[in-house]
Amino acid sequence: MEDDFAQWYTDVVKQAELVDYGNVRGTMIIKPYGFAIWENIRDELDKKFKETGHSNVYFPLFIPESMLQKEKDHIEGFAPEVAWVTHGGEEELTERICVRPTSEVLFGEYYSKNIHSYRDLPKLYNQWSNVVRWEKTTRPFLRSLEFLWQEGHTSHATREDAEAETKQMFEIYADICENYLAFPVLRGKKTESEKFAGADYTLTIESLMHDGKALQSGTSHYLGTGFAEAFDINFLDENGEQKPVHQTSWGMSTRIMGALIMVHGDNRGLVIPPRIAPTQAMIVPVAQHKEGVLDKAYDLRDRLQNLVRVDIDGSDKKPGWKFNEYEMKGIPVRIEMGPKDIEKDQVVLVRRDTGDKEFVPLAELEERLPALLEEVQRNLYDQAQEHLEETTTTAVNMDEFKQALEESPGFIKAMWCGDEACEEKIKEETSATSRCIPFEQEKVSDTCVCCGREAKEMVYWARAY
DSSP states (O other): OOSOHHHHHHHHHHHTTSEEEOSSTTOEEEOHHHHHHHHHHHHHHHHHHHHTTOEEEOOOSEEEHHHHTTSHHHHHHHGGGOEEEEEETTEEEEEEEEEOSOOHHHHHHHHHHHOOBGGGOOEEEEEEEEEEOOOSSOBTTTBOSEEEEEEEEEEESSHHHHHHHHHHHHHHHHHHHHHTSOOOOEEEEOOTTTSOTTOSEEEEEEEEOTTSOEEEEEEEEEEETHHHHHHTOEEEOTTSOEEEOEEEEEEEETHHHHHHHHHHOBTTBOOOOGGGOSOSEEEEESSTTSTTHHHHHHHHHHHHTTTSOEEEOOSSSOHHHHHHHHHHTTOSEEEEEOHHHHHHTEEEEEETTTOOEEEEEGGGHHHHHHHHHHHHHHHHHHHHHHHHHHTOEEOSSHHHHHHHHHHSOSOEEEEEOSOHHHHHHHHHHHSOEEEEEESSOOOSOSBOTTTOSBOOEEEEEEOBO
């Protein structure tokens, strides 16, 4: 990890059996273990969406070019990444078809036909799907030609309702990261140049990887009435007046799997927070060839399986091989049980995050194991929070900015005048980009870090994936 972080990441993704490479450059095969982690993240998100009144739908993969062209800013923002279908079988199509990079225009067209009155609002839809974006440089989970995600698309009668929705979904993403994936996020708004194409504004959560680079982990966009005006999505309000709807869109993708790997992983492989781990505890019998050991281990699994997500490795592989295997896969707790443990009516619990071992009487296991899993969850968050704090620095001029990037890669708090020319100059000179304008502002100096003119707001900057 310390010598070559990029290679370490690739090795972990492969050796932990999360993905394999697809036959087309930049595509990935998500293997059972990788998909099981994604399913747990997906299920928690889906539950929260439904608790807040959203319904799941599914829209087509294909978008006619003429439809995509209806919202000018939107298509210009996505044009470099769009994959086009030009033939159907042997026949050349009269109109090119876009393979879905995102679905705002599809929902816009649908809403224009299905929203007529204030009684039809709000429309709170979410879609679980795949999207295609023709990335030049790819890496599993982080940037791939095709990835999985959810995309929410909602329509509201008022700006206030739509903005409340934008904030609500943004906070759900932050909750998933902090309370399930066990890492802190910075909350804020994207600058104009970094916002979603076609949005009025974009709210973002930004996380920090182990190598000091940032990762955009979830975004929620207030679209205003731009798509409504482009697609004629109007409704009769309570006074009988025709008005355009106010819309939002929001998404979180399998990219979050990359964050999970790069925040918590170490030189032994993955470290998976217990709340989203497919297997929270793995039982490894020791000296299982001896009479009664394997039977006792299976009895223990049956006893625990309604309490935690538990599995057992009863294969003929050596215990040392199994220990390494489940450390590589990041399973939160390993339960060792051998003949001596059976004699003493105990098991050995080994934490993945610290490697600490403890001997626990079998009679106390139902109480101790869930508590230990919560301790692991909290510790992973605390470690990530400490790393975030240690690598967040302040810069008041470009010399300090560049020095911070080289000596302590992470987030940099610096003032900005609001001029996109300064934002672009910082990017050109340092490869760092604006990550977010935090809601809670600090005044770290009076002048812009780049040009020295009067500062408008404090911004978090970082190099990013």
